[in-house]
Amino acid sequence: MFKAFKYRIYPSNPQKELITKHIGSSRFVYNLALETKNAAYISAKHNYSAFDLIKQLPELKKELTWLKEVNSQSLQQSIQNMDIAFKKFFKGAGFPKFKSKRDRQSFSIPQNVLVENNLLIIPKFKEGIKISLHRPTEGIIKSATISVTPTGKYFVSILCDTNTEIPTKAPITENTTIGIDLGIENFAITSEGEVFENPKYLRKAQSKLKYVQRKYSKNKGKRTKQRLALLHEKVVNKRKDFLHKLSSKLISENQTIALETLAVKNMVKNHNLAQAISDVSWSTFVTMLEYKADWYGKNILRIGQFAPSSKTCSCGVINKDLKLSDREWTCKSCGTTHDRDILAACNIKSFALKNIFSGEHTLKNQDELPRLRGVLTPEAQPIGSAVGG
Numbered sequence: 001m002f003k004a005f006k007y008r009i010y011p012s013n014p015q016k017e018l019i020t021k022h023i024g025s026s027r028f029v030y031n032l033a034l035e036t037k038n039a040a041y042i043s044a045k046h047n048y049s050a051f052d053l054i055k056q057l058p059e060l061k062k063e064l065t066w067l068k069e070v071n072s073q074s075l076q077q078s079i080q081n082m083d084i085a086f087k088k089f090f091k092g093a094g095f096p097k098f099k100s101k102r103d104r105q106s107f108s109i110p111q112n113v114l115v116e117n118n119l120l121i122i123p124k125f126k127e128g129i130k131i132s133l134h135r136p137t138e139g140i141i142k143s144a145t146i147s148v149t150p151t152g153k154y155f156v157s158i159l160c161d162t163n164t165e166i167p168t169k170a171p172i173t174e175n176t177t178i179g180i181d182l183g184i185e186n187f188a189i190t191s192e193g194e195v196f197e198n199p200k201y202l203r204k205a206q207s208k209l210k211y212v213q214r215k216y217s218k219n220k221g222k223r224t225k226q227r228l229a230l231l232h233e234k235v236v237n238k239r240k241d242f243l244h245k246l247s248s249k250l251i252s253e254n255q256t257i258a259l260e261t262l263a264v265k266n267m268v269k270n271h272n273l274a275q276a277i278s279d280v281s282w283s284t285f286v287t288m289l290e291y292k293a294d295w296y297g298k299n300i301l302r303i304g305q306f307a308p309s310s311k312t313c314s315c316g317v318i319n320k321d322l323k324l325s326d327r328e329w330t331c332k333s334c335g336t337t338h339d340r341d342i343l344a345a346c347n348i349k350s351f352a353l354k355n356i357f358s359g360e361h362t363l364k365n366q367d368e369l370p371r372l373r374g375v376l377t378p379e380a381q382p383i384g385s386a387v388g389g
């Protein structure tokens with residue numbers, strides 16, 4: 001199993017300069033490879049492989065001698081990364097974009113990574129970069145990525161093969177499954193009625209961030225910029241910390257977690273929701289749940305994003321008149337009163353289990369497509385309107 005370990009590193013000034021060169025050259029080669037691949041396709045319908053483009057690096061270096069200062073494997077990896085972006089594009093992701101100085105500042109070291117005596121040793125940095133090892137790596141080191149934050153902090157993420165088998169998944173049973181509804185008012189609500197609010201300290205930090213952002217848009221001062229970067233980093237770290245703690249808690253307490261597939265792309269178009277969605281970072285949270293589930297042999301089940309999770313009564317009747325503002329509703333057929341969010345969490349659980357037990361297992365990687373199949377609606381109902389919520 002592969003696992004990443006992230007550490008802060010403390011490069012000397014000359015090392016910082018060399019890191020900057022690596023990041024710049026990696027970005028340059030990435031963009032050049034992307035442009036070349038596009039041009040070859042447009043002019044000659046030729047599809048360059050990563051290998052074809054990597055073979056052209058030596059002749060490029062003859063012309064641009066400054067590229068020789070950096071680890072050639074990092075440049076090769078840059079081309080591989082561009083190729084991966086294309087493969088994702090063919091699977092439905094967006095068209096690969098050119099990298100700019102505003103993107104994450106990083107470069108890859110695909111091999112020859114060593115950690116020794118509190119030093120990170122990589123090609124072109126033979127004397128080693130000081131590393132703060134708050135915990136040891138596990139297994140065999142495969143590769144590393146060095147990144148710089150906008151506040152000037154340096155990190156390395158080291159990918160290791162832990163030599164451990166991926167644990168077998170726990171069996172899926174009703175009693176050990178929990179449904180989770182992710183929301184804006186509250187971060188998450190479970191089918192057991194447990195509510196996880198968005199933490200207040202995070203809201204506070206965010207409103208402060210907005211204030212400084214406004215200030216910066218008026219006067220583009222250097223000090224305000226630095227303050228903004230620091231605040232931003234703080235908010236991101238706090239948010240990540242909250243998401244880590246909550247995902248670990250849910251994974252350790254449950255065998256199976258059922259979730260609704262999020263339509264974040266569609267929702268961000270709605271401006272009122274956009275801020276709230278980026279604040280709560282649902283997609284980061286779901287990613288954390290997924291990889292932690294793999295580590296600990298737990299299951300993640302997904303239901304389609306159009307399943308009517310908040311409007312289906314346990315008796316099977318669908319309340320088609322339910323508005324987004326209705327927090328509670330009473331079923332006209334059986335008289336049960338529902339809390340919208342808890343009902344949604346319960347239905348996410350039961351729809352997901354229904355998929356499993358009817359053999360319609362929604363694999364976590366096949367979840368992007370909405371399904372119009374009847375399995376998502378209770379049997380008692382004909383297939384109703386496709387608009388859920």
Ligand SMILES: [Zn+2]
Pocket residue numbers: 313314315316317331332333334335336
């Ligand atoms: Zn009912």
